């Protein structure tokens with residue numbers, strides 16, 4: 213049984229359903245993974261904060277104390293980045309539910325499938341993303 217594989221790419225405005233399913237799976241897997249990482253990060257962060265509090269002047273090793281400070285900062289930054297990524301994943305899943313997934317929020321052209329597969333929560337097409345990075349604009353998201 214031969215499948216008709218002739219796809220008119222120019223006519224495709226939205227992501228085909230089978231690719232949506234695949235990308236949704238990618239997003240959900242990523243969400244689970246980042247969520248687990250975040251739990252681990254937060255537990256590290258708790259440890260660091262507790263250690264610093266419980267032993268405010270651990271005379272043992274001063275180098276250790278500064279390492280603790282650094283890693284608390286590091287884990288704090290890490291958890292912020294992870295939260296940020298989770299928010300982006302959630303927003304991508306939301307766009308999927310509303311049927312506007314894969315459409316550039318700036319120029320409303322479709323984002324290439326290739327780009328979405330490497331970055332499933334991409335909000336902008338390659339051109340607009342490059343443009344934004346060039347201008348370094350911090351435009352607040354439209355709601």
Ligand SMILES: [Zn+2]
Nearest residue numbers: 316319337340
């Ligand atoms: Zn665009």
